[in-house]
Amino acid sequence: MAIDFRVTVPWADPAAGRPAADVRQLGFATRATLATALSWVELHARVLAPETIPVSCAPHRVLAAPVGSRIDRPDADRAARDGHAVLAADTEAADPYTPLLLRLADGGAWRHGDAITIASGAAMPAGTDAVLPFEVAARQSGVHQGGARHDRALAVTTPAAPGAGVRRRGSETQAGREVLAAGRRLRAGDAALLADLGVTEVDVVRRPRVAVVAIGPKSGDADLVGPILLARIWRDGGCGASATMGDDLPATLTAAAAGADLVIVAGRSGSGADDDAAPGLLAAGGTLDLHGVALQPGESTGLGQLGTATVLLLPGDPPSCLAAYEMLAASAVRRLGGVSESELVPMVPLDRKIVSGIGVVELIFVRLQDRRAIPLASDGLALLYADGYVVVPETSEGFAAGSLVPFHPLDSSTWTRSP
Amino acid sequence: MAIDFRVTVPWADPAAGRPAADVRQLGFATRATLATALSWVELHARVLAPETIPVSCAPHRVLAAPVGSRIDRPDADRAARDGHAVLAADTEAADPYTPLLLRLADGGAWRHGDAITIASGAAMPAGTDAVLPFEVAARQSGVHQGGARHDRALAVTTPAAPGAGVRRRGSETQAGREVLAAGRRLRAGDAALLADLGVTEVDVVRRPRVAVVAIGPKSGDADLVGPILLARIWRDGGCGASATMGDDLPATLTAAAAGADLVIVAGRSGSGADDDAAPGLLAAGGTLDLHGVALQPGESTGLGQLGTATVLLLPGDPPSCLAAYEMLAASAVRRLGGVSESELVPMVPLDRKIVSGIGVVELIFVRLQDRRAIPLASDGLALLYADGYVVVPETSEGFAAGSLVPFHPLDSSTWTRSP
Numbered sequence: 001m002a003i004d005f006r007v008t009v010p011w012a013d014p015a016a017g018r019p020a021a022d023v024r025q026l027g028f029a030t031r032a033t034l035a036t037a038l039s040w041v042e043l044h045a046r047v048l049a050p051e052t053i054p055v056s057c058a059p060h061r062v063l064a065a066p067v068g069s070r071i072d073r074p075d076a077d078r079a080a081r082d083g084h085a086v087l088a089a090d091t092e093a094a095d096p097y098t099p100l101l102l103r104l105a106d107g108g109a110w111r112h113g114d115a116i117t118i119a120s121g122a123a124m125p126a127g128t129d130a131v132l133p134f135e136v137a138a139r140q141s142g143v144h145q146g147g148a149r150h151d152r153a154l155a156v157t158t159p160a161a162p163g164a165g166v167r168r169r170g171s172e173t174q175a176g177r178e179v180l181a182a183g184r185r186l187r188a189g190d191a192a193l194l195a196d197l198g199v200t201e202v203d204v205v206r207r208p209r210v211a212v213v214a215i216g217p218k219s220g221d222a223d224l225v226g227p228i229l230l231a232r233i234w235r236d237g238g239c240g241a242s243a244t245m246g247d248d249l250p251a252t253l254t255a256a257a258a259g260a261d262l263v264i265v266a267g268r269s270g271s272g273a274d275d276d277a278a279p280g281l282l283a284a285g286g287t288l289d290l291h292g293v294a295l296q297p298g299e300s301t302g303l304g305q306l307g308t309a310t311v312l313l314l315p316g317d318p319p320s321c322l323a324a325y326e327m328l329a330a331s332a333v334r335r336l337g338g339v340s341e342s343e344l345v346p347m348v349p350l351d352r353k354i355v356s357g358i359g360v361v362e363l364i365f366v367r368l369q370d371r372r373a374i375p376l377a378s379d380g381l382a383l384l385y386a387d388g389y390v391v392v393p394e395t396s397e398g399f400a401a402g403s404l405v406p407f408h409p410l411d412s413s414t415w416t417r418s419p
Numbered sequence: 420m421a422i423d424f425r426v427t428v429p430w431a432d433p434a435a436g437r438p439a440a441d442v443r444q445l446g447f448a449t450r451a452t453l454a455t456a457l458s459w460v461e462l463h464a465r466v467l468a469p470e471t472i473p474v475s476c477a478p479h480r481v482l483a484a485p486v487g488s489r490i491d492r493p494d495a496d497r498a499a500r501d502g503h504a505v506l507a508a509d510t511e512a513a514d515p516y517t518p519l520l521l522r523l524a525d526g527g528a529w530r531h532g533d534a535i536t537i538a539s540g541a542a543m544p545a546g547t548d549a550v551l552p553f554e555v556a557a558r559q560s561g562v563h564q565g566g567a568r569h570d571r572a573l574a575v576t577t578p579a580a581p582g583a584g585v586r587r588r589g590s591e592t593q594a595g596r597e598v599l600a601a602g603r604r605l606r607a608g609d610a611a612l613l614a615d616l617g618v619t620e621v622d623v624v625r626r627p628r629v630a631v632v633a634i635g636p637k638s639g640d641a642d643l644v645g646p647i648l649l650a651r652i653w654r655d656g657g658c659g660a661s662a663t664m665g666d667d668l669p670a671t672l673t674a675a676a677a678g679a680d681l682v683i684v685a686g687r688s689g690s691g692a693d694d695d696a697a698p699g700l701l702a703a704g705g706t707l708d709l710h711g712v713a714l715q716p717g718e719s720t721g722l723g724q725l726g727t728a729t730v731l732l733l734p735g736d737p738p739s740c741l742a743a744y745e746m747l748a749a750s751a752v753r754r755l756g757g758v759s760e761s762e763l764v765p766m767v768p769l770d771r772k773i774v775s776g777i778g779v780v781e782l783i784f785v786r787l788q789d790r791r792a793i794p795l796a797s798d799g800l801a802l803l804y805a806d807g808y809v810v811v812p813e814t815s816e817g818f819a820a821g822s823l824v825p826f827h828p829l830d831s832s833t834w835t836r837s838p
Contacts, residue, residue, distance in 0.1 A: 346765030
């Protein structure tokens with residue numbers, strides 16, 4: 001299915017070089033819906049090829065293929081608790097009024113009538129099938145039972161069921177069984193656990209290479225958005241690198257696109273009065289498929305291609321840039337990297353009402369205090385004070401004070417000031 | 420206030436060397452409540468001394484002192500949007516039926532009656548106090564107004580209010596004003612934002628040095644808990660390092676304690692049948708203040724000191740170790756590091772009921788699917804399948820299926836499999 005995302009604008013005034021409808025001189029006459037822009041991302045950001053890496057390097061990587069265990073786990077019947085290994089059938093006659101006596105051994109080969117002291121995790125002695133907990137058996141010494149004399153004996157007050165207190169071989173997983181699905185992003189502990197299952201190598205999706213070209217607005221905010229974007233690209237599984245800025249923006253863009261899967265340009269995404277606005281440069285050197293999105297802040301976002309790289313044009317002022325990253329660019333990075341998981345979004349009560357317009361997706365930065373979300377003015381410092389943001393869908397006029405709203409943390413670890 | 424946390428046990432059978440009440444041979448006869456254990460941590464894990472570092476090194480560090488802005492921001496009255504800088508008073512007479520004409524200039528000194536094209540972020544020309552958006556003004560050329568002829572003019576249809584479209588100098592912050600509070604853990608973007616406020620150095624709490632001594636149970640799970648603990652220590656703001664294990668456990672412990680603020684021993688925390696159980700070694704070489712906590716899994720946790728280091732004894736099997744880390748050790752690491760923020764815990768519906776006993780805090784590992792929490796059997800693989808955990812307080816008998824429960828993610832970024 002070929003979709004033409006190109007925005008058609010009526011060039012009513014060729015002399016002025018601007019579309020008649022573009023009264024705000026933003027470089028676009030109409031805005032695409034965020035859903036349309038996300039469809040474009042879906043078509044253009046296809047998952048990258050897999051590569052095989054040692055499992056020790058796998059944390060934070062995304063599995064390209066399911067992983068199966070190489071071993072049975074446990075690898076043998078093992079004690080699940082400290083106690084005494086016995087054959088359950090030997091203990092059938094035990095009850096609190098007539099304790100049953102077993103020979104007590106601390107190791108060695110098991111024989112009928114033996115109880116062997118065992119620590120949690122140790123392999124069950126051959127012949128035994130249950131672990132009696134310490135509290136249902138008392139040690140005794142110098143005991144006569146029938147004709148035999150035990151130097152040390154165990155008085156058992158409760159019978160054991162076969163398998164009680166035992167982790168059976170293969171009860172947790174078996175060799176060949178799938179333990180992790182494709183698309184999983186491996187956690188810090190996963191590598192150790194996989195190694196424990198005999199898995200030494202895994203197929204993971206190549207990390208997306210993302211070039212950040214931070215040209216910023218004329219006021220010189222460029223050094224703010226670069227670090228903010230790089231941290232988020234890493235969170236989303238990509239390797240971000242700031243492109244070296246030369247004086248020649250077209251040459252910088254071309255060089256960045258040559259080595260990257262994705263190029264994010266931050267700044268000059270409107271047309272304004274600039275000769276060197278990014279949308280015009282992208283249209284000239286590659287394709288500009290879509291420019292202008294019904295997203296607030298971040299409406300001057302543009303989408304296109306340069307060579308084989310997908311190119312996203314984001315606004316240069318920090319709140320707009322971050323909003324466009326979160327709502328669009330993050331999806332591109334995750335899709336390239338094969339992340340098929342979505343964030344769990346906690347619901348938080350809103351401290352004050354939020355008013356928004358119909359027809360535009362609005363992102364409101366909020367600060368958390370006493371576990372309530374306080375909306376912030378979206379100036380440059382909002383990013384310093386904000387703990388996260390709330391999204392108002394295009395079909396909504398906002399949220400009432402006190403309503404529960406989905407809270408998107410700005411940081412990967414969600415910390416909130418304690419009350 | 421001196422609190423004696425030492426557990427008093429009746430040694431009824433000195434020959435056996437075990438307290439009479441310790442029928443389960445865990446090494447402790449009574450269990451402290453989790454709240455008591457946390458009080459001990461509160462007393463012993465005191466925030467470390469501050470150090471001054473460059474702001475570029477500050478992400479993830481915890482502020483030891485408030486940070487104030489060094490500058491006014493914005494540093495001048497600046498345009499908040501693209502448009503035309505004007506004096507609002509000049510536009511009072513404008514209305515859609517009788518557009519007001521202003522002289523259009525693209526720069527230079529402003530004079531009464533001028534409109535100067537301006538880009539968002541640029542400093543306002545002296546004399547102007549508002550930015551007219553493009554859509555309320557149309558460019559015209561060769562216009563006569565009164566006796567004057569403007570080569571280029573702007574037809575204004577809506578008056579501007581003073582200050583409209585302008586970010587006033589110091590409106591976001593002023594030099595000397597506190598922008599971040601002590602105890603804040605700096606986010607990835609904060610360093611760039613602080614640098615933008617003229618802040619070049621910050622006072623942060625020294626990172627806690629945490630030595631991990633993973634001795635594991637006899638079954639050899641030691642290599643599992645080390646990596647799991649190190650990842651969590653880093654999440655909580657500490658620098659974790661695995662202690663080099665010699666054959667001599669007391670010497671290993673003493674060496675680890677000498678260079679660390681906190682020592683976490685994983686394994687042999689019960690007494691079992693071991694001669695070299697960690698609680699006995701700690702009691703012999705330092706102090707064992709508390710052993711046995713009403714926490715499931717993780718009840719054999721012990722707390723004490725060795726030299727100047729706080730020592731936490733955690734169980735060696737991975738689920739118990741992780742449970743004890745999350746419920747107790749994490750608090751020690753965060754307190755040493757000055758983290759005064761708490762995690763925001765999302766509420767998630769429970770897929771199946773959880774049954775728990777009164778008098779013990781129980782930690783249940785869960786997997787998220789379709790944004791519901793599915794309780795897992797707490798075997799070793801629970802950690803591989805679990806996305807997080809649910810805590811049942813000691814006063815609760817559990818939760819009904821479908822009830823909303825607080826979900827604690829195991830990973831710093833909370834990813835859930837998409838439906």
